[in-house]
Amino acid sequence: MGRGYIVEDAVEGYLSNLCEQQAAPVTGLLIGQSSAQRDFVVMATRTPQREESTSALDKEWVTEHARQVSRMLPGGLSVLGVFIITDADAKDTLTTLRQLVFAVENLISSDNLWSPADDDITDCVTLHVNPKTRKTVCRTFDVKDPKSMAKPADWKYQLGVCSSWSMVSCCLNVDMLVPLPDNRASTENMDKCLKEGLKVWTHQIESGVCLIDGKKLPDDTDLTSGQKRNVRQTYTAQLLITPDDQRLPDVVQRCGGSVSVRGAIHSRAYLHSNKPKARLAEKLLKRDVVSTVATRVQMMLEELLISEEEGKGSKDKQQTEQFCLPRRIFCPVKVSGPVCVCDYQFSDEGQSEVTDRLKEMLDMDAAEEDLDTRQETPAEILEKVVEAEPTVEAVEALEPKRNNYIGVAMATAVALLATAASMLYLNDV
Amino acid sequence: MVVADSPCSDTGTILRVRGPLEFTCRLDSTDALHTHKVISRTFQTLHSQVKSESCVLTVCDSPVIIWPNRGVHATPEEISPDTLCEDLHQWIQTDEQESAGKRSAKKKSKKSSAVNVINLRLMMEVTKTGPVSAPILSKTVQKSHFLSTTLPIDCVIRTTCNDTIKDAFERLLAALTHQLCEMEKVTLQHMKGTSLVKPEPLHFLLPEPKGLVTVVYPAGVPDSQLETQRKELHQQFELPDDWPYFRRANAYHFPNEPYKDGYLRNPHLFLTHPTLENGKVYLVQGIYSYHHYMQDHMDDNGWGCAYRSLQTICSWFQQQGYTERPVPTHKEIQQALVDVGDKQASFVGSRQWIGSIEVQAVLNQLLEVTSKIMFVSQGSELASKGRELANHFLTEGTPIMIGGGVLAHTILGVAWSETTGQIRYLILDPHYTGAEDLQVITDKGWCGWKGPEFWDQTAYYNLCLPQRPKII
Numbered sequence: 001m002g003r004g005y006i007v008e009d010a011v012e013g014y015l016s017n018l019c020e021q022q023a024a025p026v027t028g029l030l031i032g033q034s035s036a037q038r039d040f041v042v043m044a045t046r047t048p049q050r051e052e053s054t055s056a057l058d059k060e061w062v063t064e065h066a067r068q069v070s071r072m073l074p075g076g077l078s079v080l081g082v083f084i085i086t087d088a089d090a091k092d093t094l095t096t097l098r099q100l101v102f103a104v105e106n107l108i109s110s111d112n113l114w115s116p117a118d119d120d121i122t123d124c125v126t127l128h129v130n131p132k133t134r135k136t137v138c139r140t141f142d143v144k145d146p147k148s149m150a151k152p153a154d155w156k157y158q159l160g161v162c163s164s165w166s167m168v169s170c171c172l173n174v175d176m177l178v179p180l181p182d183n184r185a186s187t188e189n190m191d192k193c194l195k196e197g198l199k200v201w202t203h204q205i206e207s208g209v210c211l212i213d214g215k216k217l218p219d220d221t222d223l224t225s226g227q228k229r230n231v232r233q234t235y236t237a238q239l240l241i242t243p244d245d246q247r248l249p250d251v252v253q254r255c256g257g258s259v260s261v262r263g264a265i266h267s268r269a270y271l272h273s274n275k276p277k278a279r280l281a282e283k284l285l286k287r288d289v290v291s292t293v294a295t296r297v298q299m300m301l302e303e304l305l306i307s308e309e310e311g312k313g314s315k316d317k318q319q320t321e322q323f324c325l326p327r328r329i330f331c332p333v334k335v336s337g338p339v340c341v342c343d344y345q346f347s348d349e350g351q352s353e354v355t356d357r358l359k360e361m362l363d364m365d366a367a368e369e370d371l372d373t374r375q376e377t378p379a380e381i382l383e384k385v386v387e388a389e390p391t392v393e394a395v396e397a398l399e400p401k402r403n404n405y406i407g408v409a410m411a412t413a414v415a416l417l418a419t420a421a422s423m424l425y426l427n428d429v
Numbered sequence: 430m431v432v433a434d435s436p437c438s439d440t441g442t443i444l445r446v447r448g449p450l451e452f453t454c455r456l457d458s459t460d461a462l463h464t465h466k467v468i469s470r471t472f473q474t475l476h477s478q479v480k481s482e483s484c485v486l487t488v489c490d491s492p493v494i495i496w497p498n499r500g501v502h503a504t505p506e507e508i509s510p511d512t513l514c515e516d517l518h519q520w521i522q523t524d525e526q527e528s529a530g531k532r533s534a535k536k537k538s539k540k541s542s543a544v545n546v547i548n549l550r551l552m553m554e555v556t557k558t559g560p561v562s563a564p565i566l567s568k569t570v571q572k573s574h575f576l577s578t579t580l581p582i583d584c585v586i587r588t589t590c591n592d593t594i595k596d597a598f599e600r601l602l603a604a605l606t607h608q609l610c611e612m613e614k615v616t617l618q619h620m621k622g623t624s625l626v627k628p629e630p631l632h633f634l635l636p637e638p639k640g641l642v643t644v645v646y647p648a649g650v651p652d653s654q655l656e657t658q659r660k661e662l663h664q665q666f667e668l669p670d671d672w673p674y675f676r677r678a679n680a681y682h683f684p685n686e687p688y689k690d691g692y693l694r695n696p697h698l699f700l701t702h703p704t705l706e707n708g709k710v711y712l713v714q715g716i717y718s719y720h721h722y723m724q725d726h727m728d729d730n731g732w733g734c735a736y737r738s739l740q741t742i743c744s745w746f747q748q749q750g751y752t753e754r755p756v757p758t759h760k761e762i763q764q765a766l767v768d769v770g771d772k773q774a775s776f777v778g779s780r781q782w783i784g785s786i787e788v789q790a791v792l793n794q795l796l797e798v799t800s801k802i803m804f805v806s807q808g809s810e811l812a813s814k815g816r817e818l819a820n821h822f823l824t825e826g827t828p829i830m831i832g833g834g835v836l837a838h839t840i841l842g843v844a845w846s847e848t849t850g851q852i853r854y855l856i857l858d859p860h861y862t863g864a865e866d867l868q869v870i871t872d873k874g875w876c877g878w879k880g881p882e883f884w885d886q887t888a889y890y891n892l893c894l895p896q897r898p899k900i901i
Contacts, residue, residue: 171559173483177453179575180568190568209487209494209552215504216492240485240494240552243449243579250578252625257571258455263564264557293564300566320569327563379563 003123003140004154005032007041008161010334014044014363018085019131025086027062027100029069032080032161033272034121035280040272041125042162043333044083045069045363057096059103066104067111068361071295072341074330075269075288076165079104081125081140087132094150097126098141105143111298113195113202114290117283125153162270162339166223166233168212168281169268171375174293176201176262179255187304190259194297197259202290208241210282219279223271232338237285265292266328266375270339296325296344303346324379329354330372331364340372347378441545441589442514443641444597445683446486446605448551449579450475456574465617472613475580478553479605486598489548491520496554497598510595514588517547546683551582551605576625583630584608585641604643611645619647626650631680639666641681652676652750659901671899676750682716692718692744693865696857696876697841703853703878708846711819712855714826717745717841719876720756721861727759730862732780735837736762737859738830739788742839742895743796745828751898752796765794784832785891792895803892808833808884815845815852825897828857833890836860840892844878853878 011030018026028046032039047065050058066079073079082100086093101124109116122144128137138155142148178197181189209216212223212235227233269284300323326344329351333339341362343354351368358364454471456464478484480498487494495503501510508517584604588597612628619626629648632641644662646655659675668674688694694716702710720740722730729736736759743756757765763779766772771790783791789800805811821829822842829840842855861875870876884890 170556171561173555173557174564177455179455179577180570182572208555211494211504214506216494238554238556240487240554242550242552243451250627252574252576255455255573255575257569257573258575259569260567261564262567264559264561265564266559266561296564297566319571320567323566323568325564325566374560376559376561376563379565381565 002151002153003125004038005041005125005138005156006038006161007032007155007157008043009157009159011041011044012157015083015085015129016134018046019129019134024131025057025084025088027057027082027084029066029079029104030081030083030125030127031069031073031077033076033078033270034080034123035272035274036119036121037274039080039121039123039125040161041080042077042339043362045361048360059100062100063103063107065361067107070108070111071291071299072343072358072361074340074342075267075284075291076271077339077341079108081127083127083129085129085131087130090128090137093128094126094137094139097128097139098150101126101141102143102146111294112287112291113198113294114206114287123151126150127155160337162272162333162337164232164273165338166235166271166273166276167268167338168235168237168271168285169266170237170239170285170289171264171266172239172289173264174201174261177258177260179253180257180259182254182256187301187308190304191301194259194261194301197261198290198294198297201293204241204244205239205286205289207244208239208286210286211238211240212236212278212281214238217278219277219282221278222275223278223281224273224275235281237281239286239289261293261297261325263325263379264376265289265296267292268340292328296328299344300325322381324381327373327376327378330375331358331366331370332372333364335370345378441587441592442518443546443585443587444514444549444601445546445583445585446549446551446601447581447583450478450551450582451577452580453575453577455569456576457571459574461620464620468616468620469613472609472616475609476606479551479602479609483554483557485552485554486549486601487552488517488521489550490522491517493517493520495594495598497602501595501598503594508594511593513590514547514592514594514597515590517594518545521547549601578627580609580612580627581629582608583632583643585632585643587640608643608645615645615647619650631677633675633679634681635666635668635674642666644675646677652678652753656901663901670901671897673750673901675901678748678750678753679715690718691865692720692724693867693870694718696867696870697855699867699871700855700877702855703844705844705846705849705851705853707848708844708851709819710842710844711822712842713745713822713828715745716748717741717828718748718756719857719865719870720744721859721875723862725758729759729780732782733759734859735783735785735788735830735832738828738832738837738839738857739783739791741857741859742788742792742828742830746796746798746895751798751900754795757791757795761795762791765791769794784837785830785893788830788832788893792893798898799896801894801896803894805833805890805892807886808888808890809881809886811854811884811890812850812852812881815843815850816847818843818854819845821894825894827895827897829895830893831890832893834885834888841876853880854883855879856883 026046028044030041031043032041047062050061070079082097082104084093084097105124122142123140124143126139126141136155138153139150140153141150176197178193180193223235224233267285267289269281269288271281324347326346328342329345330340330342333341343357345354351371354371355366355368358366452471454467456467482496482499484498485494485496492505493503493508495501582605584601586597586600586604608630615628616626626647626649628645630643630645632643634641662675663670673679696719718741720737722733722737739762740756746752747754747756760777763777766787767774767776769790771787785802789802792798792800803817831838831840837859839857839859840854841857844853856877856879858875861870863869
């Protein structure tokens with residue numbers, strides 16, 4: 001008794017077109033959501049053509065495509081597996097598919113900062129389509145088990161698979177400050193430091209309290225209970241966090257500067273319509289929160305690395321530099337459906353670049369009018385160079401209280417006995 | 430340096446908020462003026478955070494969450510700003526029931542203490558309404574220092590039965606703000622060029638009506654160096670100079686917080702005290718641990734009772750902050766007696782008994798505590814010592830070791846009637862060999878009230894009455 005995949009009707013047509021148009025073999029990704037009972041495939045996208053087009057299968061290219069696509073999927077959507085359209089031998093094809101699926105899964109999960117959960121589904125799907133006979137063979141592999149054998153799975157087409165999926169979303173403040181090491185503050189160093197900071201922040205988000213529509217719900221609450229069936233729902237989430245015990249220890253350290261990430265992001269996750277639980281909504285949303293921030297930071301660093309390599313980076317040691325992270329733009333998969341994919345738009349890009357990427361990566365024909373740009377506005381760099389001090393984007397900012405204690409404090413100098421646990425040392429710079 | 434809560438006539442509920450606040454900043458130079466400025470600025474940020482709408486207080490073990498700066502908005506929706514603080518108890522899960530909803534009947538807390546504590550966690554809401562402005566990555570390159578720590582916020586306020594959530598949380602906010610100010614003061618005050626201290630709040634229970642007060646101390650700075658601060662506090666609260674109210678060891682221990690060492694504290698508090706005609710009860714003051722046979726994997730059954738009584742007394746001095754020395758082992762006690770010349774070296778490791786005189790000597794040698802010795806030639810005379818014992822508990826408040834016949838015990842209090850002469854003694858018996866089971870210990874009288882017939886009427890007794898050092 002294997003897994004059962006409920007597949008959006010449009011995917012059948014899409015695969016069929018690929019059979020006719022392109023010279024085999026054609027590979028691509030299957031995108032959707034897995035759950036304990038069944039799995040849903042919402043869309044499929046072919047691997048884009050490489051400039052040096054060879055008909056041979058390029059495993060690295062397929063996995064890189066998967067990685068890029070993964071960045072464009074909001075919470076609840078993920079790359080579920082790989083398809084291939086070829087008339088080659090079934091057994092060989094299965095071996096190829098197996099390699100691809102493991103490689104894809106490894107690459108994508110290596111990018112993830114969040115911790116895997118016990119109830120995560122670790123099965124990935126492979127689909128082999130014969131272009132001449134249109135026969136499809138569907139198998140799954142457990143990517144957690146390197147020795148996993150192919151298991152048969154059901155592949156069934158259905159209309160409107162995600163038409164009544166719900167969405168949980170929130171807008172979230174990000175305020176991170178990490179030190180740079182005490183030597184040349186290269187972009188590579190910045191990457192490492194930011195990753196450390198992001199790991200700590202991820203843990204805070206994961207341990208945070210999640211409210212849905214203003215309430216803390218027990219984990220097993222069925223979100224859709226009490227509501228009309230097959231009616232789309234949207235939920236607003238709130239996240240409460242606190243610095244946790246596993247944080248980095250108290251430290252005063254020499255540093256070569258600091259990096260901060262400040263601003264806010266829009267995060268969302270889609271939930272299948274088969275009695276989704278509050279626990280699932282919380283898990284998927286938190287993962288999206290972490291992914292969207294990490295992805296943008298990663299993209300920013302990739303851009304900086306490229307400019308550094310091309311010698312475009314400014315050679316003079318400017319005190320403070322500011323970079324705008326890209327903003328998130330959404331685009332519905334189907335005009336009438338609730339489910340959207342997303343893309344990130346840098347400040348020097350226009351909307352056409354977004355639609356181009358949607359076409360290239362997801363094979364989506366989106367028009368600029370289809371894009372939802374209302375969730376985030378582009379970042380704005382303040383004209384005055386602000387020192388990287390921790391500031392709070394207080395919604396109701398009150399006037400800071402005048403501090404009257406400094407005079408008294410400076411007059412006294414008490415000799416101190418040091419105990420390692422409570423004293424923090426500064427060394428002269 | 431402290432906040433004292435307004436007096437209240439009945440035992441209301443204590444609200445206690447704890448939570449780490451992240452304190453992070455970059456220091457361009459170690460120049461004191463600059464460092465002070467940056468630290469103060471960082472504290473200002475924390476003030477804004479605590480006063481902002483993002484500040485959230487969650488009630489531990491319950492689904493209740495309150496936004497104190499959003500008109501005291503709360504979830505679940507049955508809770509409004511006008512809800513009484515006391516009603517929050519209904520929402521808190523105890524070990525006995527699992528449901529996350531309201532309890533059907535108000536459950537009375539354990540008889541152990543009349544104090545009800547509601548624990549709250551300080552958290553920050555990071556979500557807000559959109560649309561939002563995408564983040565900016567800001568990189569500053571400059572040789573400097575990076576400071577990252579958390580402030581251990583710990584605030585309490587006392588509420589009365591009439592207080593609404595709105596009243597209480599307003600006071601809680603004020604306490605939080607005040608604590609940040611205190612922490613800033615302590616941090617800046619104890620900063621000296623190349624070192625920083627973490628401010629550490631502790632709570633102290635002062636005699637009524639002052640109640641619970643919170644003091645922020647610099648962590649790691651020993652009590653011996655903070656006498657000036659303690660003097661100021663004693664003046665501020667008009668406290669006598671002979672009881673160390675503000676030593677760290679005397680910090681208030683919240684009910685239901687377990688002690689790490691596993692010893693029972695003050696088992697006598699679980700007893701019903703006798704009522705004598707025109708009688709009054711005089712008890713040991715402060716906190717002691719119950720030491721008895723067989724503890725610490727030491728089989729001293731039959732010979733160690735005086736040692737255990739001495740350990741109980743030492744634990745009293747340690748927990749009131751008079752000494753930082755941990756409770757001595759049998760060997761350490763014996764060694765102390767050798768050191769003062771009272772015993773031969775062969776005494777150490779033996780199973781020889783000790784008496785009140787030895788107890789007095791050890792207290793002096795190890796803790797620098799002097800003791801008075803009271804002698805009664807016959808056990809029957811103890812019945813007439815009511816006044817003296819009462820006076821001892823009034824002025825010194827320390828546990829008494831009594832040895833005579835072949836037994837040693839600890840006297841924790843006396844119930845005595847001046848008019849009828851009736852007397853009862855609160856005895857802590859070191860001959861108990863069982864586990865730290867409060868039920869057994871109180872039910873079976875290992876800690877219990879005894880009448881004058883408890884003593885061997887013909888044997889002579891020596892009592893060691895430790896004197897409390899008159900220091901702060």
